[in-house]
Amino acid sequence: MGSAKLGHPQADEAVIPVPPQLSAAVGRRRATSRQELEETAFALFAARGFEATTVDEIAAAAGIGRRTFFRYFPSKNDIPWGAFELELDRMRARLRACPPEVAVMDAIREALVDFNRVEPTMVALHRRRMELILRVPALFAHSTLRFTAWREVIAEFVAARTGQRAGQLAPQAIAHAVLGVSVAAYEHWLDDPVADLGELLDTAMRQLADAFGAPPGRRPGRRP
Amino acid sequence: MGSAKLGHPQADEAVIPVPPQLSAAVGRRRATSRQELEETAFALFAARGFEATTVDEIAAAAGIGRRTFFRYFPSKNDIPWGAFELELDRMRARLRACPPEVAVMDAIREALVDFNRVEPTMVALHRRRMELILRVPALFAHSTLRFTAWREVIAEFVAARTGQRAGQLAPQAIAHAVLGVSVAAYEHWLDDPVADLGELLDTAMRQLADAFGAPPGRRPGRRP
DNA sequence: GCCTTTGTGGCACCCAGTGCCAGGATCGAC
DNA sequence: GTCGATCCTGGCACTGGGTGCCACAAAGGC
Known part of the structure; x- marks a missing residue:
């Protein structure tokens, strides 16, 4: 997509990390969703501010592991x-x-x-x-x-x-x-x-x- | 400086961290300079690439401590x-x-x-x-x-x-x-x-x- | 019940950045 | 020369984001 000049390839790839469980109904079910995580995170951001909220806190509040968070968002900045x-x-x-x-x-x-x-x-x-x-x-x-x-x-x-x-x-x-x-x-x-x-x-x-x-x-x- | 709208205050403050030894000739002398550090870092960037070069390596190559590096540049990105x-x-x-x-x-x-x-x-x-x-x-x-x-x-x-x-x-x-x-x-x-x-x-x-x-x-x- | 697929999350690790603080080096004053 | 003020250094420990690895859990198909 786009001209080769201004495009930073990493940007595009980082956006959708691993779209979990795209359509196949086989395998373990997702524990949460991007949107749910986003809501949880937004609540924390509103309470403590963005910088003061750690990924651990978001994951804990959402009831998932920190490692799993990074399967839904490539970075905290992407939330x-x-x-x-x-x-x-x-x-x-x-x-x-x-x-x-x-x-x-x-x-x-x-x-x-x-x-x-x-x-x-x-x-x-x-x-x-x-x-x-x-x-x-x-x-x-x-x-x-x-x-x-x-x-x-x-x-x-x-x-x-x-x-x-x-x-x-x-x-x-x-x-x-x-x-x-x-x-x-x-x-x-x-x-x-x-x-x-x-x-x-x-x-x-x-x-x-x-x-x-x-x-x-x-x-x-x-x-x- | 500028309109309050688009200005991110952190940006301005972060730019010049601690202008070491501005003019006073008293006290211990600086071990290096921004420019010297920049040159050292640029050489490493050219050899290994920016991301693959760690601050430790830059500091080591410049013969200073890692901690000291951050007194010359607020972040690696500022080099x-x-x-x-x-x-x-x-x-x-x-x-x-x-x-x-x-x-x-x-x-x-x-x-x-x-x-x-x-x-x-x-x-x-x-x-x-x-x-x-x-x-x-x-x-x-x-x-x-x-x-x-x-x-x-x-x-x-x-x-x-x-x-x-x-x-x-x-x-x-x-x-x-x-x-x-x-x-x-x-x-x-x-x-x-x-x-x-x-x-x-x-x-x-x-x-x-x-x-x-x-x-x-x-x-x-x-x-x- | 087994196999495959897919998601989970713990663990260990890397790296950037920071607060703290004990020094080292250099001055002027005495 | 010694003292004290001043400034710079750098080690240490810590936080926090991000990643590779891998064992395991849950689901469906057969």
């Missing part, structure tokens, strides 16, 4: 990411589904808003998830690898639309910029308990489109 | 970064020195090219340094924190020029985009043993300016 690879596929599909008449930045904006739509019941969880990823330094650092994969999805779409390769500068620049405003919108969302994520992303992307449409020196990113 | 904080100051100063007549993106491009100028004798070292930072996954992840600080320099400049705050979307987007093309240009540079970094950055930034000046759907990032 908040859920099924991110699948999300990437969703985003890719959503972009592909955009009719060619829609301009590139519009298509990205629509896909982005769609992609980040969360059920009302899941909003609290998503907030905690993103709070961890974006505010815990170790997790933010770890996120680089995921973000690279995410940007590659954008870059590939832009490349396909503009007849370039994903590794070229314009696709890369746009992908980086889109990631940037997304992160900025998320930060804003985390700061404001009643903000609507979709709206923030929509506004943010419109401002980015403006920035791409006119030099920011003359029009400071405002929507006309 | 390739040299005196990055000072570099940031240099970049800031370089941007400030740009006359207001020069357009924002032009100013950033010029500063960027200047900032990344390396003496011919230092090119090989800089290559090894950036190869580590950009290609070793653990280091690339670690770099997030430094990149955030770096982007903030750009964002603040754009903000000052356009009458916004650095945390707003346009400055953040531009900063992300500039980082993106910089990384892309560096990747290109690392791939091509005879490429000129300054030229690559210049071209890349011109293409970015084009992308900002016209929707990439109609003009695919080419220079007119």
